[in-house]
Amino acid sequence: MATITLKNISKVFESTGKKKSEENTRTLAVSDFNLEIKDKEFVVLVGPSGCGKSTTLRMIAGLEEISSGELYIDDVLVNDIEPKDRDIAMVFQNYALYPHMTVYDNIAYPLKLHKVPKAEIQERVMEAARILDIEQYLKRKPKALSGGQRQRVAIGRAIVRNPKVLLMDEPLSNLDAKLRNQMRAEIIALRSKINTTFVYVTHDQTEAMTLGDRIVIMKDGFIQQAASPQDAFDHPANIFVAGFIGAPSMNFFPGKLLRQGDVYCVQVEDLIVQLPEEKCARLAGKDVQPQDITVGVRPSHINVDTGVENELTGTINVSEMMGTEVHLHVKSSGNDVVIIVPVIGSYASYEKYLRQDEVVKFSFTGEACHVFDSEGKNLEF
Amino acid sequence: MKKLKRNAVPYLYIAPTVILMAVLLVLPIFNVIRYSFYDNAFVKKNPSPVGWLNYQKVLADPVFWQSVRETTFFVIVSIVGHILIALIFAHLLNTTMFKQRTKTLARIVYILPWIFTATVISVMWKLIFQPAGVMNYLLGFIGLATKNTEWFSNKDIALYVVTYINLWSGYPFYMISVLAGLQGISPDLYESSAIDGATSFKSFLYITLPQLKPILLSLVMLDFVWTLKTFAIVWTLTAGGPMHATEIISLYIYRTAFMENHYSLASAAAVFLLIVCMIVAVFYTRQQFKIQED
Ligand SMILES: Nc1ncnc2c1ncn2[C@@H]1O[C@H](COP(=O)(O)OP(=O)(O)OP(=O)(O)O)[C@@H](O)[C@H]1O
Ligand SMILES: [Mg+2]
Numbered sequence: 206m207a208t209i210t211l212k213n214i215s216k217v218f219e220s221t222g223k224k225k226s227e228e229n230t231r232t233l234a235v236s237d238f239n240l241e242i243k244d245k246e247f248v249v250l251v252g253p254s255g256c257g258k259s260t261t262l263r264m265i266a267g268l269e270e271i272s273s274g275e276l277y278i279d280d281v282l283v284n285d286i287e288p289k290d291r292d293i294a295m296v297f298q299n300y301a302l303y304p305h306m307t308v309y310d311n312i313a314y315p316l317k318l319h320k321v322p323k324a325e326i327q328e329r330v331m332e333a334a335r336i337l338d339i340e341q342y343l344k345r346k347p348k349a350l351s352g353g354q355r356q357r358v359a360i361g362r363a364i365v366r367n368p369k370v371l372l373m374d375e376p377l378s379n380l381d382a383k384l385r386n387q388m389r390a391e392i393i394a395l396r397s398k399i400n401t402t403f404v405y406v407t408h409d410q411t412e413a414m415t416l417g418d419r420i421v422i423m424k425d426g427f428i429q430q431a432a433s434p435q436d437a438f439d440h441p442a443n444i445f446v447a448g449f450i451g452a453p454s455m456n457f458f459p460g461k462l463l464r465q466g467d468v469y470c471v472q473v474e475d476l477i478v479q480l481p482e483e484k485c486a487r488l489a490g491k492d493v494q495p496q497d498i499t500v501g502v503r504p505s506h507i508n509v510d511t512g513v514e515n516e517l518t519g520t521i522n523v524s525e526m527m528g529t530e531v532h533l534h535v536k537s538s539g540n541d542v543v544i545i546v547p548v549i550g551s552y553a554s555y556e557k558y559l560r561q562d563e564v565v566k567f568s569f570t571g572e573a574c575h576v577f578d579s580e581g582k583n584l585e586f
Numbered sequence: 587m588k589k590l591k592r593n594a595v596p597y598l599y600i601a602p603t604v605i606l607m608a609v610l611l612v613l614p615i616f617n618v619i620r621y622s623f624y625d626n627a628f629v630k631k632n633p634s635p636v637g638w639l640n641y642q643k644v645l646a647d648p649v650f651w652q653s654v655r656e657t658t659f660f661v662i663v664s665i666v667g668h669i670l671i672a673l674i675f676a677h678l679l680n681t682t683m684f685k686q687r688t689k690t691l692a693r694i695v696y697i698l699p700w701i702f703t704a705t706v707i708s709v710m711w712k713l714i715f716q717p718a719g720v721m722n723y724l725l726g727f728i729g730l731a732t733k734n735t736e737w738f739s740n741k742d743i744a745l746y747v748v749t750y751i752n753l754w755s756g757y758p759f760y761m762i763s764v765l766a767g768l769q770g771i772s773p774d775l776y777e778s779s780a781i782d783g784a785t786s787f788k789s790f791l792y793i794t795l796p797q798l799k800p801i802l803l804s805l806v807m808l809d810f811v812w813t814l815k816t817f818a819i820v821w822t823l824t825a826g827g828p829m830h831a832t833e834i835i836s837l838y839i840y841r842t843a844f845m846e847n848h849y850s851l852a853s854a855a856a857v858f859l860l861i862v863c864m865i866v867a868v869f870y871t872r873q874q875f876k877i878q879e880d
Pocket of ligand 2: 258259260
């Protein structure tokens with residue numbers, strides 16, 4: 206039940222060199238971060254390691270001082286407000302359960318600190334334990350729990366207080382793949398049971414896509430794009446986002462943008478495709494001139510052996526049979542291209558794609574093309 | 587034959603230690619217990635058993651009871667003081683408010699008292715506390731002492747001064763132990779606790795103390811035994827005086843045995859000390875087992 210507003214937030218870590226010869230280093234962990242998080246929104250911060258996700262989250266929590274900028278929770282400036290007075294809860298990557306307390310006491314701890322009456326504590330801890338299905342472990346110490354169970358306790362401790370904001374820093378990264386999927390589903394389910402604003406940090410784009418109402422893609426301390434998962438997938442703001450969202454990653458080809466009136470075409474080698482009307486309209490609206498571009502095409506949007514004119518060619522380097530589809534790693538005029546070929550029909554119809562060094566022809570349509578300028582920015586934006 | 591040999595080997599290995607322990611530890615303890623049931627051992631050529639007479643005599647000695655009271659004060663104040671000082675200093679050394687270099691320097695300064703031997707400490711504090719010494723000079727400014735204030739020969743305050751010096755000379759060990767314990771606590775716990783709504787004091791109460799509990803318990807028991815048998819520092823400071831005012835139990839035993847030659851009485855007093863130490867030792871061992879089980 207809270208909005209969070211980050212205005213021009215920056216974080217600089219200053220570390221003084223131990224010896225005289227070492228220079229003092231300044232790490233710009235987060236720069237000029239602007240974001241408005243709506244009430245009850247589920248926002249996911251995603252990006253590669255070291256991009257400043259945790260730092261941003263810890264600034265919201267109040268664990269890290271804000272170097273510059275303003276942070277508002279429910280329109281109250283909280284820059285100088287202590288974590289304990291921000292009415293937030295956080296799930297740590299390594300859970301940070303209190304080892305000397307039982308599971309019950311761990312979950313009850315925030316309530317105890319807020320002077321909730323004993324009977325109510327009991328009621329609310331049981332309620333949280335029921336939601337997370339950990340009722341049978343309440344008397345145990347954290348040490349006697351599995352990773353997944355600890356995770357639930359950590360979440361239980363966070364939700365028991367009905368905080369305004371629930372922060373999670375890579376809560377699933379210590380779990381194995383199967384448990385991770387299961388817990389991911391449980392977090393989605395949890396959302397419908399508790400009404401709070403979520404800020405979730407992960408480096409896993411699948412998690413980001415499946416959990417977030419909105420995902421904020423970060424790199425080197427800068428926001429690259431903040432958009433709904435579908436939007437980020439369909440209209441990546443730049444090459445970085447395009448490559449980061451979606452697995453396997455988008456393919457990039459050097460190419461040319463051609464223009465004839467309000468009609469734009471993309472040329473890669475000899476293949477020329479016309480961009481769809483809405484894209485053309487957007488480019489024309491910005492009066493984009495013909496230029497050298499990078500063309501991005503998702504692996505699943507590349508078609509093989511369609512027989513269109515001037516198809517691109519390549520040889521299969523590796524071919525991975527995934528069951529319902531084959532992932533081809535193709536070498537094509539110096540580029541590594543990943544192509545997803547759906548498996549339909551008889552073995553004979555796709556058998557050739559399983560052979561190494563087989564030559565394949567491929568192409569794509571204008572609908573599949575994302576066009577980026579020489580600096581990597583999406584020309585449509 | 588071979589099997590016997592194999593079975594004997596481990597015992598052979600530990601034999602030297604066992605024999606040494608027997609000669610140096612068990613035998614004297616056993617002897618002390620035996621002496622305590624004889625009339626004057628050592629002094630008489632053929633001492634004869636006297637039953638519980640020595641114990642009765644010791645228990646009837648008002649100086650013994652005075653010594654017990656003083657020892658109780660000395661031990662309890664030392665333990666409480668050591669642990670409190672250790673907690674405070676260790677926290678100071680563990681803050682993030684100072685730079686690492688400052689903290690290293692502070693740690694060296696804080697640890698200094700520990701490197702002096704008892705005699706050096708005694709000489710130093712005797713100089714400080716002598717009537718024309720630094721302490722009276724400094725306290726003179728705030729009117730708490732004059733050039734004539736006596737610290738060691740005043741029977742009402744000598745014990746306090748001696749206890750204070752014992753506190754000073756012993757705290758570094760406890761401080762370092764607590765510091766090691768503090769550094770072993772994951773910072774996440776404090777962050778989590780702060781977010782859960784705890785003030786620093788609440789975090790200290792609910793996170794730091796429970797996390798330090800095993801260490802603190804060990805330290806309390808060690809300190810109990812160590813302080814109970816403190817001898818050198820008190821002996822060199824006051825030799826138990828004035829008028830037995832600082833005669834803690836170890837000094838009482840020493841005086842009875844080696845100055846008054848009542849070895850049997852001293853033995854009886856020593857047996858009381860032994861029993862108290864044994865009780866603590868049992869608790870200590872029990873607690874260690876419990877920690878291992880946890
Ligand atoms: N206490 C610190 N002192 C100095 N630099 C720091 C500190 N904490 C983080 N940094 C730096 O700030 C940058 C951002 O770190 P941050 O922990 O926010 O990354 P992250 O996105 O959470 O990465 P990961 O996915 O690996 O957790 C990194 O370059 C890191 O080295
Ligand atoms: Mg992180």
